[in-house]
Amino acid sequence: MDVLLQALLNGILIGGILICLTVGFQLTFGVLHVIDFAVGGWVMLGGYAAYWASRLLGIDPFISVFFVFALFTLIGCALGPLIYHVRTSRYARPDLMALAFTFGIFIMMRGGALWLWSFDSRSVGSVLSGASFSLGPVTVPLLRLSAFGMALLLGLGLFVLLYRTRFGLAVRAVAQNRDHAGLMGVDVKRVSAYVYGIYTGITASAGVLLATIYSVNPEVGVRYTLFAFFVAVLAGLGSVGGVLVAGLVLGLVESLVGTYVGTRYSLLVVFATLYLVLLISPKGILQRGI
Amino acid sequence: MVSKLSRSRFSGVLASFVGLVILAVLPGFVDPYSLRIVTGVLMWAGLACAWNIVGGYAGYISFGHSAFFGIGAYVTGILMQRDLGIPFLATLPLGILVAVGVAAAIGGPTMRLRGAYFAIATWAFAEMLMQVAIILDITGGTAGLSLPAYLNEFFFYYTMLVVALLAYLGTWYLLERTRFGFRLKALRDHEPAAEAMGIHTTLVKVQAFALSAGITSLFGSIYAYWVTFIDPRSVMGPEITDQMVVMVLLGGLGTVWGPALGATVLWLINRYIWSELGDTTIYLPILGLIIAMIVLFLPNGLISLLPGGRRGGGLMGRLLRKL
Numbered sequence: 001m002d003v004l005l006q007a008l009l010n011g012i013l014i015g016g017i018l019i020c021l022t023v024g025f026q027l028t029f030g031v032l033h034v035i036d037f038a039v040g041g042w043v044m045l046g047g048y049a050a051y052w053a054s055r056l057l058g059i060d061p062f063i064s065v066f067f068v069f070a071l072f073t074l075i076g077c078a079l080g081p082l083i084y085h086v087r088t089s090r091y092a093r094p095d096l097m098a099l100a101f102t103f104g105i106f107i108m109m110r111g112g113a114l115w116l117w118s119f120d121s122r123s124v125g126s127v128l129s130g131a132s133f134s135l136g137p138v139t140v141p142l143l144r145l146s147a148f149g150m151a152l153l154l155g156l157g158l159f160v161l162l163y164r165t166r167f168g169l170a171v172r173a174v175a176q177n178r179d180h181a182g183l184m185g186v187d188v189k190r191v192s193a194y195v196y197g198i199y200t201g202i203t204a205s206a207g208v209l210l211a212t213i214y215s216v217n218p219e220v221g222v223r224y225t226l227f228a229f230f231v232a233v234l235a236g237l238g239s240v241g242g243v244l245v246a247g248l249v250l251g252l253v254e255s256l257v258g259t260y261v262g263t264r265y266s267l268l269v270v271f272a273t274l275y276l277v278l279l280i281s282p283k284g285i286l287q288r289g290i
Numbered sequence: 291m292v293s294k295l296s297r298s299r300f301s302g303v304l305a306s307f308v309g310l311v312i313l314a315v316l317p318g319f320v321d322p323y324s325l326r327i328v329t330g331v332l333m334w335a336g337l338a339c340a341w342n343i344v345g346g347y348a349g350y351i352s353f354g355h356s357a358f359f360g361i362g363a364y365v366t367g368i369l370m371q372r373d374l375g376i377p378f379l380a381t382l383p384l385g386i387l388v389a390v391g392v393a394a395a396i397g398g399p400t401m402r403l404r405g406a407y408f409a410i411a412t413w414a415f416a417e418m419l420m421q422v423a424i425i426l427d428i429t430g431g432t433a434g435l436s437l438p439a440y441l442n443e444f445f446f447y448y449t450m451l452v453v454a455l456l457a458y459l460g461t462w463y464l465l466e467r468t469r470f471g472f473r474l475k476a477l478r479d480h481e482p483a484a485e486a487m488g489i490h491t492t493l494v495k496v497q498a499f500a501l502s503a504g505i506t507s508l509f510g511s512i513y514a515y516w517v518t519f520i521d522p523r524s525v526m527g528p529e530i531t532d533q534m535v536v537m538v539l540l541g542g543l544g545t546v547w548g549p550a551l552g553a554t555v556l557w558l559i560n561r562y563i564w565s566e567l568g569d570t571t572i573y574l575p576i577l578g579l580i581i582a583m584i585v586l587f588l589p590n591g592l593i594s595l596l597p598g599g600r601r602g603g604g605l606m607g608r609l610l611r612k613l
Contacts, residue, residue, distance in 0.1 A: 093349060095406065096405060096409075098585075099351060099406055100535065101582055103535070104577075104579070105582055107532060108575045108577075108579055108582065110578075111572070111573070111574020111577065115569070115571040229410050237406075267417070268418060268425065271414045271415075271418035275411055275415050278403060278414070282407050
């Protein structure tokens with residue numbers, strides 16, 4: 001029973017970070033209609049940024065996460081117009097070309113990390129590492145709890161931005177209908193670029209949090225791309241709200257399979273579930289996809 | 291007019307004939323190392339051709355073709371183990387059979403998904419299969435599987451050559467000369483319209499998928515026997531699919547000869563980096579950069595740069611069309 005409670009707690013704490021990892025991805029799909037293969041790449045690069053900040057400058061990841069957010073938002077805003085250009089181009093299949101484009105960016109990130117920083121796994125230390133407190137039968141690691149809290153903060157910030165500001169109104173208008181939003185005076189291209197920037201910023205921040213809990217190496221990108229796809233497909237592509245449920249589901253599935261079946265089966269289970277969900281209900285289990 | 295046509299027809303025949311003769315006698319003139327590189331070019335050209343059937347002609351971007359390459363490699367690898375001892379050539383049809391069976395089975399439900407959903411589903415399927423290969427005992431898990439060694443570079447060169455030629459001639463005939471090809475292109479361009487015209491789109495798509503899977507698996511089988519050692523990452527890893535996609539995009543999506551051009555250029559770059567720099571990791575960022583640049587600046591691929599090049603055309607295509 002204690003083991004079960006502990007597994008559930010771990011699952012929920014990781015699930016919170018997975019939510020943070022996927023909300024931006026969903027927003028990008030809703031606004032730009034692009035599946036970003038590079039989502040795991042942003043997570044990985046965020047992790048490396050935190051590693052170097054802590055290694056070279058001695059900044060704790062819970063502080064550097066803000067700088068990482070700002071830096072990657074800028075990078076994303078620079079890259080956003082290119083993706084917008086490909087997606088709205090006059091190619092025969094702009095959706096597939098955009099997919100191939102992000103696929104290329106992802107390979108570039110993974111290969112670049114391999115080339116520059118080798119296969120080695122690097123762990124990012126924080127002052128909170130190792131500290132924990134007991135809550136009844138379960139142990140609550142302070143690091144995971146703080147990471148969970150930070151992820152919720154970021155996610156909440158995004159929701160406030162989307163539903164309480166003029167910019168958020170513009171974003172939602174573009175997501176509903178790009179042409180009509182343009183006719184109402186929304187600068188669609190600029191909004192798309194900003195959305196891509198916010199997405200890369202928030203995803204890289206999730207990468208910082210994940211790097212403090214696990215570690216970072218060039219191969220983690222593939223894993224987190226899978227996780228983002230899993231959460232997104234389960235929630236229904238483009239549905240930001242559904243992510244809240246789907247992220248927790250993935251966190252719990254991973255934690256429970258890891259505890260009771262064996263960690264080497266967890267990826268298999270995640271891939272198999274993703275494939276089956278796509279076949280049975282491509283709009284997501286909540287039927288909220290677009 | 292007639293004489294002009296027959297003259298260009300004659301030059302086309304001549305060029306193809308010269309090309310074939312060069313390929314046929316090549317092993318007598320180059321050192322074993324270069325021969326291995328050319329064998330690699332042939333293999334990748336064939337794989338790119340297989341991917342192009344689904345990606346270029348049906349318009350379904352598959353990120354899961356490494357699964358079929360791995361199926362071929364593992365069928366041959368497992369059947370050739372000492373306790374079974376089935377001869378190499380007998381394992382080829384079995385590998386194709388398994389791959390076509392799997393493709394036909396998953397093709398129906400998977401190909402109902404469009405665009406990005408299809409890409410994610412095939413990717414998940416391939417990664418799932420790789421996890422299975424890691425977990426199972428019969429595949430040797432992560433430790434891999436050794437095959438009986440057969441050190442005859444000529445054999446592998448000619449096998450790859452024959453299979454690659456058959457793959458290209460077969461796809462050229464099927465996709466550019468038969469009703470099947472027209473149906474496939476019709477559904478790529480507008481699926482609901484194709485269906486309204488009375489085309490059984492699901493059947494055509496699954497047939498194309500199975501054809502593509504069978505060719506891919508055939509190369510997987512030969513590759514396994516060629517390198518004599520396989521493990522899940524080397525024959526089912528995402529790098530296999532990555533390269534197939536890049537080669538087709540580089541050469542020209544949905545053209546007959548584009549994949550061959552893309553495969554030749556990219557594989558030579560790959561080998562050059564490998565031998566000159568001794569560092570294969572830089573190959574990956576270059577690969578990624580090539581994809582991004584192609585999408586931005588050359589969406590119709592290298593073949594559109596050739597004289598007379600256009601979608602479905604190009605110099606090589608023109609030469610062959612005149613045969």
